Amino acid sequence: xxxxxxxxxxxxxxxxxxxxxxxxxxxxxxxxxxxxxxxxxxxxxxxxxxxxxxxxxxxxxxxxxxxxxxxxxxxxxxxxxxxxxxxxxxxxxxxxxxxxxxxxxxxxxxxxxxxxxxxxxxxxxxxxxxxxxxxxxxxxxxxxxxxxxxxxxxxxxxxxxxxxxxxxxxxxxxxxxxxxxxxxxxxxxxxxxxxxxxxxxxxxxxxxxxxxxxxxxxxxxxxxxxxxxxxxxxxxxxxxxxxxxxxxxxxxxxxxxxxxxxxxxxxxxxxxxxxxxxxxxxxxxxxxxxxxxxxxxxxxxxxxxxxxxxxxxxxxxxxxxxxxxxxxxxxxxxxxxxxxxxxxxxxxxxxxxxxxxxxxxxxxxxxxxxxxxxxxxxxxxxxxxxxxxxxxxxxxxxxxxxxxxxxxxxxxxxxxxxxxxxxxxxxxxxxxxxxxxxxxxxxxxxxxxxxxxxxxxxxxxxxxxxxxxxxxxxxxxxxxxxxxxxx
Numbered sequence: 001x002x003x004x005x006x007x008x009x010x011x012x013x014x015x016x017x018x019x020x021x022x023x024x025x026x027x028x029x030x031x032x033x034x035x036x037x038x039x040x041x042x043x044x045x046x047x048x049x050x051x052x053x054x055x056x057x058x059x060x061x062x063x064x065x066x067x068x069x070x071x072x073x074x075x076x077x078x079x080x081x082x083x084x085x086x087x088x089x090x091x092x093x094x095x096x097x098x099x100x101x102x103x104x105x106x107x108x109x110x111x112x113x114x115x116x117x118x119x120x121x122x123x124x125x126x127x128x129x130x131x132x133x134x135x136x137x138x139x140x141x142x143x144x145x146x147x148x149x150x151x152x153x154x155x156x157x158x159x160x161x162x163x164x165x166x167x168x169x170x171x172x173x174x175x176x177x178x179x180x181x182x183x184x185x186x187x188x189x190x191x192x193x194x195x196x197x198x199x200x201x202x203x204x205x206x207x208x209x210x211x212x213x214x215x216x217x218x219x220x221x222x223x224x225x226x227x228x229x230x231x232x233x234x235x236x237x238x239x240x241x242x243x244x245x246x247x248x249x250x251x252x253x254x255x256x257x258x259x260x261x262x263x264x265x266x267x268x269x270x271x272x273x274x275x276x277x278x279x280x281x282x283x284x285x286x287x288x289x290x291x292x293x294x295x296x297x298x299x300x301x302x303x304x305x306x307x308x309x310x311x312x313x314x315x316x317x318x319x320x321x322x323x324x325x326x327x328x329x330x331x332x333x334x335x336x337x338x339x340x341x342x343x344x345x346x347x348x349x350x351x352x353x354x355x356x357x358x359x360x361x362x363x364x365x366x367x368x369x370x371x372x373x374x375x376x377x378x379x380x381x382x383x384x385x386x387x388x389x390x391x392x393x394x395x396x397x398x399x400x401x402x403x404x405x406x407x408x409x410x411x412x413x414x415x416x417x418x419x420x421x422x423x424x425x426x427x428x429x430x431x432x433x434x435x436x437x438x439x440x441x442x443x444x445x446x447x448x449x450x451x452x453x454x455x456x457x458x459x460x461x462x463x464x465x466x467x468x469x470x471x472x473x474x475x476x477x478x479x480x481x482x483x484x485x486x487x
Contacts, residue, residue, distance in 0.1 A: 003184050010193060013157045019198055022047045023092035027199050029085050037081050041072045044088055053091050053282060054084060060278040062126075079138075086138040089200070090122070090145055094283060097152065109155060109166055116287050117235050118145055120272075123279050123287075124234035127271035128227040131264060136224060143207040143224055144231045146200075148172075150191025150208065154179070172232065176212060188212035215256040226257040234265075238272060239287070241299055251304075262309075266301050322396040324374055325381040333395035333403050334459075340407045341459040344449050350410040352448040353403065354418055355466040356384075358425075359441045359478040361400035372432050376440065379430055387421045403466075411448035411483060418444060418481055426479065441479035445470025448483070455486055 010016075019027070025043040029035040044051055051072055058075035059068055069075040076084045125144025129137045154162040165182055169175050176186040188209045195205035203224065210225035211232065233250040240246055254260040260268075280286055320332040328336070337353065344351035358380065365373040377400065384394055384402065393405040404421075406414050422442055430438040447465035449455055456462045465484040473480040 006183060006185055006190070007193060009157055010153065010190065011197070013153075015156050016153065016194075018096075020047075020092065020096055022050060023089070023096060026085060026088045026092060027201075030089055030201050031199060035081060035085065037073070037076050040076055040081055040084055040088075044072055044084070047092075049095075050088055050091055054079075054088060057087055057282060060282065062275055062278050083138045086142050090138075090142045091282075093142075093146060093200075097149065109163060114148070114151065116285060117239060118148060119279060119283055119285055120235035120238050120287055121145065121147060121228075121231045123272050123275055124238060124268070125228050125231035127268045127275060128222075128230055128234070128258070130271050131260075131268050132222045132227070132258070134222065134227070139204070139224060140227050140231075143204050143211075143228045144235075146191070146195065146204065147208050147211050147228055147232065148187065148191065149194060150187030150189070153190045153194045154183075154187055172236075186212065215253075222258050230254050230257050230260075234268065234272070238269070241303060247303065262304055266304055269301055269304065325377050325396055327381045327384075327402065328393060328395040330395060330397060333393065333397065333405070336393050336395075337405055337459045337462070340405060341449075341456075341462065343407075349408055350413075350448065350450055351462075352406040352409045352411055352414040352446065353462055353466050354406070354414070354447075355397065355445045355463075355470045356402040356404060356421075356425075357443050357470055357474070358400040359443055359474075361440070364438060364440070368432050368436070368438065372430075372438070376428075376430050376438060379428060380425060380440065380442075383424050383428060384421055387417065387424055389417075403463075409448075410450060411446065414446065414448065415481075418446060422479070422481055443470060443473040443478045444481045445473055446481060446483045 022043060025046075029040055029043065044054060054072060054075050055069055057063070058065065058078045063079065065078045067074070067078055069078050079087065122141045122145035125140040126137050129140040134140070151166070155166070165178055166175065168178060176188065179186040188211070191208040192205045195208065196202070207225050207228050211229040213229075215226070215229070230250075230253045233246070233253040237243070237246045237250040251262060251265065254265055276287060320328055322329045340351055343349060358377075361373065364376060381394065381396075381402070384404075388394060388404065388406075391407055393407075395403045395405075397403040404418075406417070409417075422444055425440060425442045428438075428440055430440070432438060445466045446469055447456075447462050449462065456465065469482040469484040473482040476482065
């Protein structure tokens, strides 16, 4: 939490912008659960600019209203009292604090980029809520808008000192770490304290901290904090969709906080695109020039789709691998053998499989420990991969047993490959602690469906045949290759 020294510095900072009288009244309304429509209209009407903004908001496509508001009371009727108060608070904070540069003479801080990112975060937060069918879209917009307000507070309190910190990185997560190391607190905590100092409702102020913390446990109901957290990464990507690191950070945050995949994020970006022009008009800002916006968003969606497909393929590939050795797992072996077996039977193609069992492997674990045993298994798999072809499939069948599928390979054609493989395993000289050597051998059982001659009715029959040949190899003294024969 914010230490007393930093909190005192914030409280006595005379250069922080003060809130206008209408903003103070709106904050009072926001903290009053019994605030009524008449009271809201009375205070909002005192500010002609704010009144015009609210009328424009009520008639904006974002709210999909069939009615046209011509006065504040009608706007409140369309939007609802709570929404009007929160929207009014967004406008007043934006106009009195967010748009004004506290340090225009500092070289590292680009206020235009900061302001564009703030509005993009607000837009993203609202779009996430819309995608997830949440009922507090205006709260999401406000929380997204002010979540980085602590950066402005730092710049106002200690401009030159913080400018050096701010210029040291373009990554906001890294910036937060540097702030905590340097000042004992980050801009998330400072922003929360500032908003509480202004009596902004706690659920908005606390979102500053919660959205910069670790992802919360996933629940059935997505929270305001989770949406605001993801909105930061969405805004970064929305402003620069060609940066692969920003795409990766966004997709990871969306998955960790909200369990959203790439397809859902494309929907969110489309919602942001639809809301872009109305938000730019309401806040007098250009996030993207109109001539570029459509092309930028199309490219963003295309890149995100490619990334999502690549990520899905990566996850699928990972799910098919043994976590220790990197060989394929038993499920993948069963599926591949089933497919290759049916192709072999249908087109009368040869198919050979081999079951490989490391001899006396239990002694390795008992003598040298399981860590050494695991490392040796990884070395064995790496050695096997050096011998087999790209189309061959190696799987960890269980423990120290491996299975090899050789599609389109006759028994005769497999002999040289399997013999080289056995010799390569025997040649492994694995050293423990730099000087103890471990030697290992393998017993191998082989079974084959010859070209035009189907010996087996089912894939399981083929596995049983290779297993029986493996048993014979072990019985014959190990470090042997035995081929199953029909007789």
